[in-house]
Amino acid sequence: MARYSGSKQLQGNWLIVECKAHTADDTSLPNLKGIEFQLEKGGSVIWKNERNVDFPPTFCDTYEVYSSSFSTFVRFAGFSGSVIEFRVEKPSHQELILYFDSWIILTCKRITTKTQSGLDNPFTLTHALEEGYFSDFELCAANGHSFQVHKTILSLGLGDFDWESLNGLPEAVLSTALHFSYSHHLPSTLSSQTAKLCIEHFQNQQAMANLVELCQSFLRNTAARVDLHSLVNSIHFSLERMISLFDSNNEADMLVNAARLWQSVKQSLGEGVLVVIRFVQLCVTFTKHKTDLSSEERREVMTYFRSRLPVFVSQVYRLLKCFRNLIGGLSASQNFVLASYIAPEVEGALSVIWALAIECKNITEQIAFSFRAQTLTGHCIADTLLDKEAHKLKNLHEKLLLAVKFLSHKKEKYTEMSVSSQVRSVMRNIKLFVEEIPLVIFRLEEIIASLDVSLTMAEFQFTFYNVSSKINQTISHLREIKTEPNVRALLQQVCDLVQREELNASLIALELLENTGPSTTHSTCPPNTESTGADSLPTNGDLSMFGPLCREPMASKSPLARQVFLLLENQNNSDLEFVLPSDADASQISHLVKAHRVILAARCRWFHRALLSGMREAIDRKITLPDCSAQLLSLFLRFLYGDHIDQTTLSNEQLIELLIMADRFEVEQLSSGCQTVLTSRLDNSNVLCMLAIADQWSATQLQESCIAFIWKHGDLVDKEGLEDLPAHLRSQVQLHTSNSNTSKHHWLSSSLYSGDTYRDMWGVTSSDRSSSSRSSSSSSSSSSSSKESVDLLQELTNEMRIAVAEVEQEQQEQLLENCVSALEDILGGEVSRPELLRLALAADCDINRAVNYYLAQPDPSNVSSSTKGSSK
Structure with missing residues (x-):
């Protein structure tokens, strides 16, 4: 499949x-x-x-x-x-x-859903809080630090709340409450201790109910993120400890000391058990907390897990190489000494494994019996799933039964051997094991080389959700019967064999063991990393401890944006006027719009400079816009005040006017949104006009989209207005249209494939023509026909060359698009398409090289933003 x-x-x-x-x-x-x-x-x-x-x-x-x-x-x-x-x-x-x-x-x-994210943007007024401009009120924290605030903004979220009661609060609490009032999200510097203090101070105040709820969600989500991050690090640390047991520094000692080598093997097996149990704990923890996480947070966690997978595989690869170098370097005598040391231990090991297999078989049988005792729900899907689960348990029980018989046979056969036969058997198995390691290493090398391509983010997510769900279901069944003697015996045997406090703590966290002492309470704390080489682990892709609760909400989803827009509609507490002069007489006012300086300065850099620099606009508190219509100003202010603008109701002309106004007042979010919407409306008739506008107003995103559209559609683009374009744009358009997609099929529909001319040229029917026709042909007509055939053949050859070139170009374009799509799946939606195109072209469409190049950059986000800035 x-x-x-x-x-x-x-x-x-x-x-x-x-x-x-x-x-x-x-x-x-x-x-x-x-x-x-x-x-x-x-x-x-x-x-x-x-x-x-x-x-x-x-x-x-x-x-x-x-x-x-x-x-x-x-x-x-x-x-x-x-x-x-x-x-x-x-x-x-x-x-x-x-x-x-x-x-x-x-x-x-x-x-059919109307996805209108083009003009949506993050909404916050925190700049006004941080700089304190146009403040009309002051709040002081307990340590004396003052905050210059605005009654207009505080009244939106707090209503009739007694602002004076905020005086004297701890600075961290007051800062968090004010930050929430100005942005409706939590600050990125929020700590768990501050969140607890906020809940303590505001839990009985109805006006602060939203803040308290966010703080409670923050504590739950932060605890989940810390647990997941700690468990992943614990897995990596255990693998690093396993590698350190067989590294080159200890190789010389272990080659001459069979006891130390065998002890390292047993310690490594113990660490392997910890890796398994921590992965189980990771799956259970994620399944437990995933309902508390938003879809965006779950995607972020999945991206983090996916980023750690190559690290995990590389650690296993290093472990196998170290072990192969160590065991493969044994001489015949050393191999004999090691086998002689291991042989007496094998019988006990087989007995232990056999006993564990019996306990697993009994537990599986007990779980299967409980499944058979369950009554059907009457729902077809639930009952079908229950039947399938029971069938899987039955198959597992049968396999465990076979495993028990096989281990019993091996144990009896090994016990009947003489000591020398046991040693030879161990030596033979060591040799076979060493011979298999290179094959496993080779397979791991293939996996590492193709991991980014062979396992997409969607496939990884589905696999992890499926595996974690199965593991969580298994642990739930074990919890139900954990008081049964066979379950307790199995867990106790495993703990006695490993003899590690971390294992006991993990089993307690999974609620499979009772907590009998204070020393086993913190199961997810990462182990000591000294002398393990864990400090060499890559740090890129770490899980952020701050989720969407600490990010600026989009205007369409922000309650603050809806409240701020009401200020524009009712014009309460306005302190600024926009004047639109009459077209007939500039001294006459045709339209007057009231606004709020603090909102405009917080949302627009141009207004921030104009209203704080002592300019005439700041003194008169009046801004005159002689070349702006009332409708355009209304759209512009609605965007700044956080209103949801239905982009389907806007014409291309209105979007272009908004784009020009955004460029004039330096509102990058509005400019980017207009370019996105205009890009979605490109067609053969308007692309040249859009290209000219994008070039005139430095709309880099729209210009790149127009060039890509012309490249893709070629000769289908309407050439009207081509001569009016600037020379540099006209040359780009001509370059792309000369290599249009339609020309590669032109020769297929030409006259070369139809009529007698084509048949004459290739001689398909010349032998079937009548002899009278051949005899009546003169030498001149024959010569003319031959010349015509040669010319047509030459023309066909040229057309075929063009067709082949176009097919190769189309293949290259498809290869580039496939590479960009793969990079988008791997790197996520934060990287812009122009940056993905640049990476793909720089790496010759090699996905692995492109990803390595991206990750090698100091800060990909900064590189992406600087690239956009330079292109503009």
Whole structure:
């Protein structure tokens, strides 16, 4: 099976419009009509189940689309360790029919959503708080630090709250409360201690309820992030300790000391158990906290986990190389000494493994019995999943039973051997193991080289959600029967074998062991990193401790933006006027608009300079705009005040006027938004006009989009107005249109492939012509025909060369686009498309080289921004 190449066709919002059973007499189906779900590009699925219908897929967080030779399937993962698979029947752009195991048929219709993110922007007024301009009120913290604040802004969020009661609060608490009032998000410097103090001071004040709720969410999310970050680091530290046990510094001692070598092997196995149990704990912790995290935070956590995967694989690779160098360097005599030392230990090891396998078999049998005792829910999907889970447990039990028999046979056979036979057996197995290591190393090298390409972010997310869900479900079953003697015996055996406090702490954190002492309370603290080489771990891609709660919200989702826009509508507490003179008489005022200096200065750099620099606008508190219409000024102010502007109602002319006004007043967010919307409206008739406007007003983003559009569509572009373009733009357009996509097919439809001319040239039918026609042909006409044929052949050859060149160009373009798409999946949406194009071209479309080049940069975000600045 392979991932479905047309999965983009299924991405988008869907509504279940019909739910029916395969059999008419099945009345157990829930009413699923009206449930909405969104299949996102990154592999996430978002459900909207307002009626809380008990439908297992609605508890899933991720999906994947794949195809077999027979059909296409959509798989949902993340629900109780199960993968819920639907067969897709004739997928189309507007309709989706899903079949589940011949039980249920869901008919889904696509929902058309208006994604108007072009003119959306982060909204905050914190600049006014930080600089304190136009302040009309002062608040003092307990340490005497004063804050210059604005009653107009405070009244938006606090209403009739007694502002004087904020005086005397700790500086960190007062700063956090004011920052929230000016931005409706938490400061990025917020600590857990400050969040607790904010909750303590404001939990009984209704006006601060939103701040208290955000602080509580911050504490939960920060605790989850700290736990996940600590567990990942613990896994890396354990692997580094395993590597240090076999590194070159200890190699000479271990080659002459079989006891030390065997002790290192046992310590390494103990660290390996810690790696496994911490990965289990990582999966359980993520599954536990994922409902508290927003979709954006979950994507951030997945990106962090994905970034650590190459580090993990490289650590395993280094471990195997160290072990191969050590064991492979043993001489025959050293190998004999090592085998003689290990041989007596093997029998005990086989006995322990056999006993552990028996306990695992008994536990699996007990869990399977509890599954069989469960009653069916009456819901087809839940019952089917329950049957599948019971079937998997049955198969696992059978495999464990075979493993127990196999280990029992091996143990008996080894016990019956003589001492010399045991030593020879151990030597033979060591030799076979050493011979297998290079193959494993070779496979790891292949994985490292192709990891970024072979495992996309969506595939990694689906796999991790699925694995973590299964592990969490298994741990839940063990918790239910942890008081049973066989479970307690198994856990106690493992703890006695490893003899590590970290293992006990992890089992306590998983609630599989009881906490019997104060020394096992912190399970996720990273171990001591001294002498482990852990300081050499790469630090890029660390999980940020601050999620969306500490980032500026978008204006469309900000309650503060909605409240600020009301100020513009009712004009309360306004202290500035915009004057629009009459067209007939400049001294006459045709329109007057009132505004607020603190809002304008906080949202626009030009107003910030004009209103604080002692200019006439600052003195008169009046700004005259002689070349601006009332409608344009209204749109501009609505954007600055955080209103949601419906871009579908704006014409291209209005967007261009907004773009010019944004350039005049240095509002980069508005300029970028207008360019984004205009880019989405490019067509063959307006691209040249847009290119000229973009060049005139230094709209780099729009200009690049126009060039890319002309390159793609070539001769289809309307050439009207081409002569009016500046010379440098005209040359670019002519360069791209000369290599248009239509010319590569021109020779296929030309007269060369039709009529007698083509047949004469290739001699296809010359032997079939009548002899009278051949005899009547004169030498002159024959010569003329031959010359014409030569000319046509030459023309055809030239056309074919052009066609081949165009095909190669199209292939190169497709290769470049594939590379950019892969880089977008790997690096995420924070890197701009021009930067991705630059990386792809610099690396000759080699994805690995492009990623390495990007990660080698000191700060990719700064490089990206500087690149945009220089191009502009």
